[in-house]
Amino acid sequence: MEIESSAMAPDILVVLGCRILGNGELSAPAARRVERAAHAHASGAGRVIVLSGGKLWHGRTEASAFAARLVELGIDPARLLLEERSQTTVQNRHGVGALLRGRGLLSRAPPPSLGIVTCDWHMARALAAFRRHGLMPEAIPAPSPPLPVTRRVIRSFAESARGVTDAVVARWGRL
Template sequence: MVMLAAAALCLLYYLLISAAMRKWNSTFAGFWPGAGAVCLAGHMAVTWGPRRLALTVWCLFLIALFVFAAVELLILTGMREEGGDDCPVILVLGAQIRGRAVTVSLRRRLDRAAAWLERHPGGRVIVSGGRGKGEEITEAAAMAAYLEERGIDRERILLEDASTTTWENLLFSKRYIEDADGPVGIVTNNFHMYRAKAYARRAGYRDPRGLPAPCGRVLFLNYMTREFFAVWKMWIARKQVSGR
């Protein structure tokens, strides 16, 4: 019954995401019907399969649950506010835009950055992001325009407009930072902060400070689950590089 309930919850959550976003193909949303199908298959194997198969399925289910919980706990630890009052510069990581307009997720990052800039009139901000599919301008240009609309002086905004990944956001933006050994504020959504800071340290930032922006409640679990796979991809890529 546990796996059958899990299958039903996965399907219900997919429907909730679709209703909230008003489309069926939101980012990573397709994972949930797939996960529901796997749970349903597991339920059938446990219920009608031979005892050995049932035990194998239960072991795999519990191992996967344990690994998922352990990684999610690490992601949660990265969400804490670390304070950036002594940071001379903050870095806002890019996210998808639609045409020229920032998305809700990116707007939350920019609002977080604007609030910091208003409290620290001597501080500067780097907006980082190139141009991707379906984007009429670079993410950096859209981010800069949004901050200017919020009343931030253009002279305080530095644009890094060549990056296409989180790793490149951090690596390419470093050239705009006078002292990467000092504190640098990293602005991104809370679920993304653990990975962002890990990449920052790998890129040579000695003191990255997390300035997390919120995430919508409905999509929080969806993005947290996506981050589970993104973190594993980051770890595996590092292992492959170090093993050469």
């Protein structure tokens, strides 16, 4: 599977957080995101890999769990940056932006290209959140297994509702 939408691999991969299981292992969607990031990195993307997710699951942030797995998969820990405060997709964008600006990575000319790694069903909302704030990332989706029609409809409706909420919050600051 190659990087989507561009002949050039993104300079920075941003992997968005996802649930961690009670035993500290990655959930299936989280594992797919991490494996997709590792594959993209092996294909030449991500000189820097930002792991964004501050939700605590059994004493461990999503970002730290993702980092541990990427290191197990052979990724150099020096390439990893952890954003461990965000709780939502919009907060992912703010936290990643602050982290990259703080490291001077967004002030380079030309600016680095970004690739967002998240589940395919979450991608539209994630891209919208980053684009609303001036970043133009590429989509690097982690494919989901097929779902029954009713679950796909429910997931689509829920993602649409979250997207509307994100847009309202971005516009007016809160509901």
